Amino acid sequence: MxxxxxxxxxxxxxxxxxxxxxxxxxxxxxxxxxxxxxxxxxxxxxxxxxxxxxxxxxDKEALLEQLAIPPLMALEQTMLETLDNEEITAIEALKEISRQFLRFCLAHKSMVSVIINMKAARVDEVNPKSEVNKHRNQVFAYLAESLNRLIETDTNEQKINDARIFFYMLNGMVHTYLSNEEPLEQLLERIIPLLDEGLEIIILGMQKKRKQEEKQTKKLKNKSGRNSL
Missing domain, CATH: 1.10.10.60 (Homeodomain-like)
Structure with missing residues:
Protein backbone atom coordinates (compact mmCIF):
# COMPACT_ATOMS: atom_id res chain seq x y z
CA MET A 1 0.00 0.00 0.00
CA ASP A 59 14.62 18.53 -27.50
CA LYS A 60 12.73 21.74 -28.29
CA GLU A 61 10.85 20.12 -31.16
CA ALA A 62 9.39 17.55 -28.77
CA LEU A 63 8.25 20.40 -26.54
CA LEU A 64 6.72 22.25 -29.48
CA GLU A 65 4.81 19.10 -30.43
CA GLN A 66 3.46 18.74 -26.90
CA LEU A 67 2.32 22.35 -26.88
CA ALA A 68 0.77 22.48 -30.34
CA ILE A 69 -0.49 19.06 -31.43
CA PRO A 70 -3.21 18.33 -28.82
CA PRO A 71 -5.10 21.61 -29.38
CA LEU A 72 -4.63 21.35 -33.16
CA MET A 73 -6.11 17.85 -33.15
CA ALA A 74 -9.13 19.08 -31.22
CA LEU A 75 -9.63 21.87 -33.76
CA GLU A 76 -9.26 19.42 -36.67
CA GLN A 77 -11.97 17.18 -35.24
CA THR A 78 -14.38 20.10 -34.79
CA MET A 79 -13.78 21.28 -38.35
CA LEU A 80 -14.18 17.80 -39.80
CA GLU A 81 -17.52 17.34 -38.06
CA THR A 82 -18.72 20.58 -39.66
CA LEU A 83 -17.53 19.56 -43.13
CA ASP A 84 -19.23 16.17 -42.78
CA ASN A 85 -22.53 17.73 -41.69
CA GLU A 86 -24.84 17.30 -44.69
CA GLU A 87 -27.63 19.28 -43.04
CA ILE A 88 -25.94 22.66 -43.50
CA THR A 89 -25.20 24.57 -46.70
CA ALA A 90 -21.71 25.22 -48.03
CA ILE A 91 -21.78 28.89 -46.99
CA GLU A 92 -22.99 27.94 -43.50
CA ALA A 93 -20.16 25.40 -43.22
CA LEU A 94 -17.61 28.03 -44.28
CA LYS A 95 -18.91 30.48 -41.69
CA GLU A 96 -18.97 27.87 -38.95
CA ILE A 97 -15.44 26.64 -39.65
CA SER A 98 -14.20 30.23 -39.72
CA ARG A 99 -15.89 30.92 -36.37
CA GLN A 100 -14.26 27.77 -34.96
CA PHE A 101 -10.83 28.95 -36.06
CA LEU A 102 -11.41 32.45 -34.68
CA ARG A 103 -12.68 31.08 -31.37
CA PHE A 104 -9.77 28.66 -31.14
CA CYS A 105 -7.14 31.35 -31.67
CA LEU A 106 -8.72 33.85 -29.28
CA ALA A 107 -9.14 31.14 -26.65
CA HIS A 108 -5.39 30.43 -26.91
CA LYS A 109 -4.20 34.05 -27.08
CA SER A 110 -0.94 33.57 -25.21
CA MET A 111 -0.01 30.50 -27.26
CA VAL A 112 -1.48 31.17 -30.69
CA SER A 113 1.86 32.12 -32.27
CA VAL A 114 3.38 28.88 -30.96
CA ILE A 115 0.46 26.67 -31.98
CA ILE A 116 -0.18 28.12 -35.44
CA ASN A 117 2.99 29.81 -36.69
CA MET A 118 6.18 28.74 -34.93
CA LYS A 119 8.47 26.75 -37.27
CA ALA A 120 5.60 26.50 -39.75
CA ALA A 121 6.01 24.91 -43.18
CA ARG A 122 4.39 26.05 -46.41
CA VAL A 123 0.72 25.15 -46.53
CA ASP A 124 1.16 23.51 -49.93
CA GLU A 125 3.94 21.22 -48.72
CA VAL A 126 2.61 17.73 -49.43
CA ASN A 127 4.26 15.80 -46.61
CA PRO A 128 5.92 18.00 -43.99
CA LYS A 129 8.56 16.28 -41.87
CA SER A 130 7.31 17.85 -38.64
CA GLU A 131 4.25 16.30 -37.01
CA VAL A 132 3.20 19.77 -35.90
CA ASN A 133 3.17 21.02 -39.46
CA LYS A 134 1.18 18.01 -40.64
CA HIS A 135 -1.60 19.02 -38.26
CA ARG A 136 -1.29 22.72 -39.14
CA ASN A 137 -1.57 21.92 -42.82
CA GLN A 138 -4.59 19.72 -42.14
CA VAL A 139 -6.32 22.64 -40.42
CA PHE A 140 -5.52 24.80 -43.45
CA ALA A 141 -6.78 22.04 -45.76
CA TYR A 142 -10.14 22.02 -43.97
CA LEU A 143 -10.36 25.81 -44.25
CA ALA A 144 -9.49 25.53 -47.94
CA GLU A 145 -12.05 22.76 -48.55
CA SER A 146 -14.84 24.80 -46.98
CA LEU A 147 -13.97 27.70 -49.30
CA ASN A 148 -13.42 25.60 -52.44
CA ARG A 149 -16.93 24.19 -52.19
CA LEU A 150 -18.17 27.69 -53.02
CA ILE A 151 -15.58 28.84 -55.56
CA GLU A 152 -15.15 27.10 -58.91
CA THR A 153 -11.45 26.94 -59.67
CA ASP A 154 -9.62 25.18 -62.48
CA THR A 155 -6.21 24.63 -60.91
CA ASN A 156 -4.98 23.39 -57.55
CA GLU A 157 -2.62 26.36 -57.37
CA GLN A 158 -5.55 28.77 -57.64
CA LYS A 159 -7.44 26.83 -54.97
CA ILE A 160 -4.50 27.22 -52.59
CA ASN A 161 -4.14 30.91 -53.40
CA ASP A 162 -7.86 31.48 -52.80
CA ALA A 163 -7.50 29.71 -49.46
CA ARG A 164 -4.49 31.87 -48.60
CA ILE A 165 -6.50 35.04 -49.22
CA PHE A 166 -9.29 33.63 -47.07
CA PHE A 167 -6.79 32.75 -44.32
CA TYR A 168 -5.21 36.21 -44.40
CA MET A 169 -8.57 37.73 -43.52
CA LEU A 170 -9.09 35.27 -40.68
CA ASN A 171 -5.56 35.76 -39.39
CA GLY A 172 -6.01 39.52 -39.59
CA MET A 173 -9.07 39.33 -37.35
CA VAL A 174 -7.24 37.06 -34.92
CA HIS A 175 -4.29 39.42 -34.55
CA THR A 176 -6.51 42.48 -34.31
CA TYR A 177 -8.06 41.12 -31.12
CA LEU A 178 -5.17 39.25 -29.48
CA SER A 179 -4.62 42.09 -27.02
CA ASN A 180 -8.32 42.66 -26.40
CA GLU A 181 -9.28 42.14 -22.76
CA GLU A 182 -13.02 41.53 -23.21
CA PRO A 183 -14.37 38.16 -22.03
CA LEU A 184 -14.14 35.70 -24.92
CA GLU A 185 -17.88 35.11 -25.38
CA GLN A 186 -18.63 38.82 -25.24
CA LEU A 187 -15.91 39.56 -27.79
CA LEU A 188 -17.08 36.81 -30.14
CA GLU A 189 -20.66 37.98 -29.94
CA ARG A 190 -19.48 41.40 -31.10
CA ILE A 191 -17.11 40.41 -33.90
CA ILE A 192 -18.66 37.26 -35.41
CA PRO A 193 -21.23 39.31 -37.40
CA LEU A 194 -18.25 41.20 -38.90
CA LEU A 195 -16.58 37.90 -39.71
CA ASP A 196 -19.72 36.59 -41.42
CA GLU A 197 -20.12 39.75 -43.49
CA GLY A 198 -16.44 39.72 -44.43
CA LEU A 199 -16.76 36.13 -45.64
CA GLU A 200 -19.78 36.98 -47.77
CA ILE A 201 -17.86 39.85 -49.37
CA ILE A 202 -14.87 37.63 -50.09
CA ILE A 203 -17.06 34.92 -51.62
CA LEU A 204 -18.94 37.39 -53.81
CA GLY A 205 -15.68 38.97 -54.91
CA MET A 206 -14.07 35.64 -55.79
CA GLN A 207 -17.14 34.41 -57.63
CA LYS A 208 -17.31 37.64 -59.65
CA LYS A 209 -13.62 37.41 -60.47
CA ARG A 210 -14.01 33.82 -61.68
CA LYS A 211 -16.89 34.85 -63.97
CA GLN A 212 -14.80 37.68 -65.39
CA GLU A 213 -11.89 35.30 -65.98
CA GLU A 214 -14.24 32.82 -67.67
CA LYS A 215 -15.60 35.53 -69.99
CA GLN A 216 -12.08 36.68 -70.82
CA THR A 217 -11.01 33.13 -71.61
CA LYS A 218 -14.01 32.66 -73.93
CA LYS A 219 -13.23 35.94 -75.71
CA LEU A 220 -9.64 34.90 -76.28
CA LYS A 221 -10.75 31.49 -77.60
CA ASN A 222 -13.26 33.07 -79.94
CA LYS A 223 -10.68 35.57 -81.16
CA SER A 224 -8.16 32.80 -81.69
CA GLY A 225 -10.77 30.79 -83.60
CA ARG A 226 -11.58 33.68 -85.91
CA ASN A 227 -7.91 34.33 -86.58
CA SER A 228 -7.38 30.73 -87.62
CA LEU A 229 -10.06 30.86 -90.32
Missing part, protein backbone atom coordinates in the same frame (compact mmCIF):
# COMPACT_ATOMS: atom_id res chain seq x y z
CA UNK A 2 2.81 2.40 0.96
CA UNK A 3 4.60 1.56 -2.26
CA UNK A 4 1.47 2.35 -4.25
CA UNK A 5 1.06 5.71 -2.50
CA UNK A 6 4.72 6.51 -3.06
CA UNK A 7 4.43 5.65 -6.77
CA UNK A 8 1.31 7.81 -7.02
CA UNK A 9 3.12 10.76 -5.47
CA UNK A 10 6.05 10.32 -7.82
CA UNK A 11 3.71 10.25 -10.81
CA UNK A 12 2.00 13.41 -9.58
CA UNK A 13 5.33 15.21 -9.15
CA UNK A 14 6.40 14.01 -12.57
CA UNK A 15 3.25 15.38 -14.21
CA UNK A 16 3.67 18.66 -12.34
CA UNK A 17 7.26 18.95 -13.57
CA UNK A 18 6.23 18.21 -17.16
CA UNK A 19 3.46 20.78 -16.93
CA UNK A 20 5.88 23.39 -15.56
CA UNK A 21 8.30 22.67 -18.39
CA UNK A 22 5.57 23.05 -21.03
CA UNK A 23 4.36 26.30 -19.49
CA UNK A 24 7.91 27.65 -19.35
CA UNK A 25 8.57 26.66 -22.96
CA UNK A 26 5.35 28.27 -24.17
CA UNK A 27 6.14 31.48 -22.29
CA UNK A 28 9.70 31.72 -23.62
CA UNK A 29 8.82 30.68 -27.19
CA UNK A 30 6.14 33.37 -27.31
CA UNK A 31 8.33 36.08 -25.80
CA UNK A 32 11.61 35.43 -27.61
CA UNK A 33 10.97 33.04 -30.47
CA UNK A 34 11.67 29.34 -30.88
CA UNK A 35 15.22 29.60 -32.23
CA UNK A 36 16.47 32.01 -29.56
CA UNK A 37 15.45 29.85 -26.58
CA UNK A 38 17.62 27.03 -25.23
CA UNK A 39 16.59 23.94 -23.29
CA UNK A 40 18.72 25.15 -20.38
CA UNK A 41 16.73 28.42 -20.27
CA UNK A 42 13.44 26.51 -20.34
CA UNK A 43 14.62 24.33 -17.46
CA UNK A 44 15.61 27.40 -15.43
CA UNK A 45 12.23 29.04 -16.09
CA UNK A 46 10.48 25.81 -15.07
CA UNK A 47 12.49 25.54 -11.86
CA UNK A 48 14.21 22.27 -12.70
CA UNK A 49 17.75 21.28 -13.62
CA UNK A 50 18.92 21.18 -17.22
CA UNK A 51 19.42 17.43 -16.85
CA UNK A 52 15.89 16.86 -15.52
CA UNK A 53 14.25 18.46 -18.55
CA UNK A 54 15.78 15.80 -20.84
CA UNK A 55 14.11 13.05 -18.82
CA UNK A 56 10.79 14.26 -20.22
CA UNK A 57 11.57 16.00 -23.53
CA UNK A 58 14.46 15.12 -25.78
Missing amino acids: EEKIKRSRQETRSEETKSSIREAAGKLFTARGYDAVTMREIAKEAGCSHTTIYLYYK
Whole structure:
Protein backbone atom coordinates (compact mmCIF):
# COMPACT_ATOMS: atom_id res chain seq x y z
CA MET A 1 0.00 0.00 0.00
CA GLU A 2 2.81 2.40 0.96
CA GLU A 3 4.60 1.56 -2.26
CA LYS A 4 1.47 2.35 -4.25
CA ILE A 5 1.06 5.71 -2.50
CA LYS A 6 4.72 6.51 -3.06
CA ARG A 7 4.43 5.65 -6.77
CA SER A 8 1.31 7.81 -7.02
CA ARG A 9 3.12 10.76 -5.47
CA GLN A 10 6.05 10.32 -7.82
CA GLU A 11 3.71 10.25 -10.81
CA THR A 12 2.00 13.41 -9.58
CA ARG A 13 5.33 15.21 -9.15
CA SER A 14 6.40 14.01 -12.57
CA GLU A 15 3.25 15.38 -14.21
CA GLU A 16 3.67 18.66 -12.34
CA THR A 17 7.26 18.95 -13.57
CA LYS A 18 6.23 18.21 -17.16
CA SER A 19 3.46 20.78 -16.93
CA SER A 20 5.88 23.39 -15.56
CA ILE A 21 8.30 22.67 -18.39
CA ARG A 22 5.57 23.05 -21.03
CA GLU A 23 4.36 26.30 -19.49
CA ALA A 24 7.91 27.65 -19.35
CA ALA A 25 8.57 26.66 -22.96
CA GLY A 26 5.35 28.27 -24.17
CA LYS A 27 6.14 31.48 -22.29
CA LEU A 28 9.70 31.72 -23.62
CA PHE A 29 8.82 30.68 -27.19
CA THR A 30 6.14 33.37 -27.31
CA ALA A 31 8.33 36.08 -25.80
CA ARG A 32 11.61 35.43 -27.61
CA GLY A 33 10.97 33.04 -30.47
CA TYR A 34 11.67 29.34 -30.88
CA ASP A 35 15.22 29.60 -32.23
CA ALA A 36 16.47 32.01 -29.56
CA VAL A 37 15.45 29.85 -26.58
CA THR A 38 17.62 27.03 -25.23
CA MET A 39 16.59 23.94 -23.29
CA ARG A 40 18.72 25.15 -20.38
CA GLU A 41 16.73 28.42 -20.27
CA ILE A 42 13.44 26.51 -20.34
CA ALA A 43 14.62 24.33 -17.46
CA LYS A 44 15.61 27.40 -15.43
CA GLU A 45 12.23 29.04 -16.09
CA ALA A 46 10.48 25.81 -15.07
CA GLY A 47 12.49 25.54 -11.86
CA CYS A 48 14.21 22.27 -12.70
CA SER A 49 17.75 21.28 -13.62
CA HIS A 50 18.92 21.18 -17.22
CA THR A 51 19.42 17.43 -16.85
CA THR A 52 15.89 16.86 -15.52
CA ILE A 53 14.25 18.46 -18.55
CA TYR A 54 15.78 15.80 -20.84
CA LEU A 55 14.11 13.05 -18.82
CA TYR A 56 10.79 14.26 -20.22
CA TYR A 57 11.57 16.00 -23.53
CA LYS A 58 14.46 15.12 -25.78
CA ASP A 59 14.62 18.53 -27.50
CA LYS A 60 12.73 21.74 -28.29
CA GLU A 61 10.85 20.12 -31.16
CA ALA A 62 9.39 17.55 -28.77
CA LEU A 63 8.25 20.40 -26.54
CA LEU A 64 6.72 22.25 -29.48
CA GLU A 65 4.81 19.10 -30.43
CA GLN A 66 3.46 18.74 -26.90
CA LEU A 67 2.32 22.35 -26.88
CA ALA A 68 0.77 22.48 -30.34
CA ILE A 69 -0.49 19.06 -31.43
CA PRO A 70 -3.21 18.33 -28.82
CA PRO A 71 -5.10 21.61 -29.38
CA LEU A 72 -4.63 21.35 -33.16
CA MET A 73 -6.11 17.85 -33.15
CA ALA A 74 -9.13 19.08 -31.22
CA LEU A 75 -9.63 21.87 -33.76
CA GLU A 76 -9.26 19.42 -36.67
CA GLN A 77 -11.97 17.18 -35.24
CA THR A 78 -14.38 20.10 -34.79
CA MET A 79 -13.78 21.28 -38.35
CA LEU A 80 -14.18 17.80 -39.80
CA GLU A 81 -17.52 17.34 -38.06
CA THR A 82 -18.72 20.58 -39.66
CA LEU A 83 -17.53 19.56 -43.13
CA ASP A 84 -19.23 16.17 -42.78
CA ASN A 85 -22.53 17.73 -41.69
CA GLU A 86 -24.84 17.30 -44.69
CA GLU A 87 -27.63 19.28 -43.04
CA ILE A 88 -25.94 22.66 -43.50
CA THR A 89 -25.20 24.57 -46.70
CA ALA A 90 -21.71 25.22 -48.03
CA ILE A 91 -21.78 28.89 -46.99
CA GLU A 92 -22.99 27.94 -43.50
CA ALA A 93 -20.16 25.40 -43.22
CA LEU A 94 -17.61 28.03 -44.28
CA LYS A 95 -18.91 30.48 -41.69
CA GLU A 96 -18.97 27.87 -38.95
CA ILE A 97 -15.44 26.64 -39.65
CA SER A 98 -14.20 30.23 -39.72
CA ARG A 99 -15.89 30.92 -36.37
CA GLN A 100 -14.26 27.77 -34.96
CA PHE A 101 -10.83 28.95 -36.06
CA LEU A 102 -11.41 32.45 -34.68
CA ARG A 103 -12.68 31.08 -31.37
CA PHE A 104 -9.77 28.66 -31.14
CA CYS A 105 -7.14 31.35 -31.67
CA LEU A 106 -8.72 33.85 -29.28
CA ALA A 107 -9.14 31.14 -26.65
CA HIS A 108 -5.39 30.43 -26.91
CA LYS A 109 -4.20 34.05 -27.08
CA SER A 110 -0.94 33.57 -25.21
CA MET A 111 -0.01 30.50 -27.26
CA VAL A 112 -1.48 31.17 -30.69
CA SER A 113 1.86 32.12 -32.27
CA VAL A 114 3.38 28.88 -30.96
CA ILE A 115 0.46 26.67 -31.98
CA ILE A 116 -0.18 28.12 -35.44
CA ASN A 117 2.99 29.81 -36.69
CA MET A 118 6.18 28.74 -34.93
CA LYS A 119 8.47 26.75 -37.27
CA ALA A 120 5.60 26.50 -39.75
CA ALA A 121 6.01 24.91 -43.18
CA ARG A 122 4.39 26.05 -46.41
CA VAL A 123 0.72 25.15 -46.53
CA ASP A 124 1.16 23.51 -49.93
CA GLU A 125 3.94 21.22 -48.72
CA VAL A 126 2.61 17.73 -49.43
CA ASN A 127 4.26 15.80 -46.61
CA PRO A 128 5.92 18.00 -43.99
CA LYS A 129 8.56 16.28 -41.87
CA SER A 130 7.31 17.85 -38.64
CA GLU A 131 4.25 16.30 -37.01
CA VAL A 132 3.20 19.77 -35.90
CA ASN A 133 3.17 21.02 -39.46
CA LYS A 134 1.18 18.01 -40.64
CA HIS A 135 -1.60 19.02 -38.26
CA ARG A 136 -1.29 22.72 -39.14
CA ASN A 137 -1.57 21.92 -42.82
CA GLN A 138 -4.59 19.72 -42.14
CA VAL A 139 -6.32 22.64 -40.42
CA PHE A 140 -5.52 24.80 -43.45
CA ALA A 141 -6.78 22.04 -45.76
CA TYR A 142 -10.14 22.02 -43.97
CA LEU A 143 -10.36 25.81 -44.25
CA ALA A 144 -9.49 25.53 -47.94
CA GLU A 145 -12.05 22.76 -48.55
CA SER A 146 -14.84 24.80 -46.98
CA LEU A 147 -13.97 27.70 -49.30
CA ASN A 148 -13.42 25.60 -52.44
CA ARG A 149 -16.93 24.19 -52.19
CA LEU A 150 -18.17 27.69 -53.02
CA ILE A 151 -15.58 28.84 -55.56
CA GLU A 152 -15.15 27.10 -58.91
CA THR A 153 -11.45 26.94 -59.67
CA ASP A 154 -9.62 25.18 -62.48
CA THR A 155 -6.21 24.63 -60.91
CA ASN A 156 -4.98 23.39 -57.55
CA GLU A 157 -2.62 26.36 -57.37
CA GLN A 158 -5.55 28.77 -57.64
CA LYS A 159 -7.44 26.83 -54.97
CA ILE A 160 -4.50 27.22 -52.59
CA ASN A 161 -4.14 30.91 -53.40
CA ASP A 162 -7.86 31.48 -52.80
CA ALA A 163 -7.50 29.71 -49.46
CA ARG A 164 -4.49 31.87 -48.60
CA ILE A 165 -6.50 35.04 -49.22
CA PHE A 166 -9.29 33.63 -47.07
CA PHE A 167 -6.79 32.75 -44.32
CA TYR A 168 -5.21 36.21 -44.40
CA MET A 169 -8.57 37.73 -43.52
CA LEU A 170 -9.09 35.27 -40.68
CA ASN A 171 -5.56 35.76 -39.39
CA GLY A 172 -6.01 39.52 -39.59
CA MET A 173 -9.07 39.33 -37.35
CA VAL A 174 -7.24 37.06 -34.92
CA HIS A 175 -4.29 39.42 -34.55
CA THR A 176 -6.51 42.48 -34.31
CA TYR A 177 -8.06 41.12 -31.12
CA LEU A 178 -5.17 39.25 -29.48
CA SER A 179 -4.62 42.09 -27.02
CA ASN A 180 -8.32 42.66 -26.40
CA GLU A 181 -9.28 42.14 -22.76
CA GLU A 182 -13.02 41.53 -23.21
CA PRO A 183 -14.37 38.16 -22.03
CA LEU A 184 -14.14 35.70 -24.92
CA GLU A 185 -17.88 35.11 -25.38
CA GLN A 186 -18.63 38.82 -25.24
CA LEU A 187 -15.91 39.56 -27.79
CA LEU A 188 -17.08 36.81 -30.14
CA GLU A 189 -20.66 37.98 -29.94
CA ARG A 190 -19.48 41.40 -31.10
CA ILE A 191 -17.11 40.41 -33.90
CA ILE A 192 -18.66 37.26 -35.41
CA PRO A 193 -21.23 39.31 -37.40
CA LEU A 194 -18.25 41.20 -38.90
CA LEU A 195 -16.58 37.90 -39.71
CA ASP A 196 -19.72 36.59 -41.42
CA GLU A 197 -20.12 39.75 -43.49
CA GLY A 198 -16.44 39.72 -44.43
CA LEU A 199 -16.76 36.13 -45.64
CA GLU A 200 -19.78 36.98 -47.77
CA ILE A 201 -17.86 39.85 -49.37
CA ILE A 202 -14.87 37.63 -50.09
CA ILE A 203 -17.06 34.92 -51.62
CA LEU A 204 -18.94 37.39 -53.81
CA GLY A 205 -15.68 38.97 -54.91
CA MET A 206 -14.07 35.64 -55.79
CA GLN A 207 -17.14 34.41 -57.63
CA LYS A 208 -17.31 37.64 -59.65
CA LYS A 209 -13.62 37.41 -60.47
CA ARG A 210 -14.01 33.82 -61.68
CA LYS A 211 -16.89 34.85 -63.97
CA GLN A 212 -14.80 37.68 -65.39
CA GLU A 213 -11.89 35.30 -65.98
CA GLU A 214 -14.24 32.82 -67.67
CA LYS A 215 -15.60 35.53 -69.99
CA GLN A 216 -12.08 36.68 -70.82
CA THR A 217 -11.01 33.13 -71.61
CA LYS A 218 -14.01 32.66 -73.93
CA LYS A 219 -13.23 35.94 -75.71
CA LEU A 220 -9.64 34.90 -76.28
CA LYS A 221 -10.75 31.49 -77.60
CA ASN A 222 -13.26 33.07 -79.94
CA LYS A 223 -10.68 35.57 -81.16
CA SER A 224 -8.16 32.80 -81.69
CA GLY A 225 -10.77 30.79 -83.60
CA ARG A 226 -11.58 33.68 -85.91
CA ASN A 227 -7.91 34.33 -86.58
CA SER A 228 -7.38 30.73 -87.62
CA LEU A 229 -10.06 30.86 -90.32
